[in-house]
Amino acid sequence: MRAQRRLPWPGGIVAFTTILLSLSGASQAAAATQVRFLHALPGGPAAQLTVTGGSGPEAALNDVTFGEASAPTAGPSGAVTVTLRAGDKEVGSASERLADGGSYTIVAAKGSGSKPSFRVYRADKPAPGTAAVRVVHAAPELGPVAITLGGRAWGELNYGQDTGYKPTDPGNYDLAASKPGSETPLMSQKGVTATAGTGSTAYGVGSAGERTRFVVVQDAVAAPAGAPDTGLGGMAGSDGAPWLAALLAALAAGAVGGILYTRAPRGRART
Numbered sequence: 526m527r528a529q530r531r532l533p534w535p536g537g538i539v540a541f542t543t544i545l546l547s548l549s550g551a552s553q554a555a556a557a558t559q560v561r562f563l564h565a566l567p568g569g570p571a572a573q574l575t576v577t578g579g580s581g582p583e584a585a586l587n588d589v590t591f592g593e594a595s596a597p598t599a600g601p602s603g604a605v606t607v608t609l610r611a612g613d614k615e616v617g618s619a620s621e622r623l624a625d626g627g628s629y630t631i632v633a634a635k636g637s638g639s640k641p642s643f644r645v646y647r648a649d650k651p652a653p654g655t656a657a658v659r660v661v662h663a664a665p666e667l668g669p670v671a672i673t674l675g676g677r678a679w680g681e682l683n684y685g686q687d688t689g690y691k692p693t694d695p696g697n698y699d700l701a702a703s704k705p706g707s708e709t710p711l712m713s714q715k716g717v718t719a720t721a722g723t724g725s726t727a728y729g730v731g732s733a734g735e736r737t738r739f740v741v742v743q744d745a746v747a748a749p750a751g752a753p754d755t756g757l758g759g760m761a762g763s764d765g766a767p768w769l770a771a772l773l774a775a776l777a778a779g780a781v782g783g784i785l786y787t788r789a790p791r792g793r794a795r796t
Contacts, residue, residue, distance in 0.1 A: 558623050560600035562586035563740060564593055565634040565663040566641050567733035572611045574631060579603035579623065592730055594742045597628065607643055609633050619643040628745060630726065634663050635733060644685055648744030649724055656719035657690040659726045659744075660700070666732035667711055670702040674717070681705050687726075693719040700739055702729050712737035722746055 558581055562574035569591060576584040584600030602625040608618040616633075617640045623629055628648040636642030644663070651657035660672050662682040672679040672688060675698035679688050682702075701713040712729055717739070719725065724744040731737030 557581060557599045558602040558625055559597040559628040560584050560586070560623070561597045561628075561630045561742070562589050562595045563630055563632045563663075563728055563730075563742070564589045564591050565632050565728065565730040565740075566609075566616075567591065567635060567731065567735040569616070569641075570611045572609055572616065572633070574633065575608045575610070576600045576623075576631070577606050577608070579605040580625070591735060592738060592740055594630065594728075594740055602627070607631055609641060609643075617641045617643070621645050630728075630742065630744070632661070632663050632728065634730070635665050642685075646687065646726065648726070649690055650745040651690070651692070651722065651724045654721055656693045656695050656721050657724040658693045658698075658717070658719050659687055659690045659724070660702075660739075661687040661726055661728045662702070663728045663730050664712070664732050664737055667702070667729075667737065669705055670711060670729070671705045671707075673701050673703075674698050690724055695719055695721045700727055702739075712739060714739040714741070717741055 560576050564572055566572070571588050571590045573588065574584075574586045574595075576586075579601035580603050581601035582599050584598050586595040586598065589595050600623070602623045605621055605623055606618055607621055609616040617636070621631075621643070623645070624647075630646045630648065632644045632646065633641045634644065646661060649657070658674065660674070660679065660682070662670055662684050665684040667684075669681055669683050671681050674691075674693070675696075679691065682688065697716045697718050699713065699715045700717045701710040703710045712731060714727070717725075717727060723746050725741055726744055727739040727741045729737065729739055
């Protein structure tokens with residue numbers, strides 16, 4: 526009598542599907558709102574910025590000194606409160622709104638009176654293979670400034686304004702800010718790097734006894750345009766990861782089919 530051959534339980538398929546589901550969840554988590562703190566408050570001690578409220582984890586950006594930017598960290602989205610503290614003392618706070626999945630730099634600078642001002646700048650990703658550079662005026666005592674990058678005029682800025690991201694050929698450039706109509710820089714930095722696939726912002730800070738200078742941070746890296754063109758219609762190159770959803774659905778269907786097959790009744794064995 527020939528024994529009936531049964532296929533093994535398709536646990537490998539189920540496990541692989543579970544792993545991909547976990548990766549999908551991790552990918553969504555990676556798209557959480559990101560916040561960074563840039564300390565542009567002249568004369569201020571090392572400070573901590575907290576971002577609370579809204580939806581998502583609270584962010585605490587600690588021990589940032591003047592002219593420095595913290596590393597980006599996950600934070601909440603929606604209606605949030607940003608609070609600046611020096612030691613145990615609250616220096617100031619403000620209400621802001623952050624979009625889910627956005628990446629933001631929160632700049633604390635000199636405001637009216639003794640309170641700081643808060644300005645929020647959202648990062649944008651450049652097109653793949655290109656570089657983008659933005660300049661922000663965060664030194665209120667300088668007044669209007671004219672910006673040049675690599676000897677090219679980039680326009681004039683008042684305090685709090687920015688140039689917007691400008692496509693820039695990859696390379697190293699000298700950056701300067703001067704009084705409009707003057708060729709004498711108020712602040713400058715040599716060798717600002719524009720890298721293909723990255724967006725960067727140069728924040729001009731200083732005055733009130735602090736040396737004026739630019740603080741350059743990398744905002745974002747361009748992601749690939751999409752999944753490889755597999756000939757599956759509109760899946761490749763679309764926003765998000767519908768190709769992953771389709772793959773998960775196919776694997777799940779295969780797992781269910783395998784289970785049903787192993788449980789299906791067989792014909793009588795031969796003798």
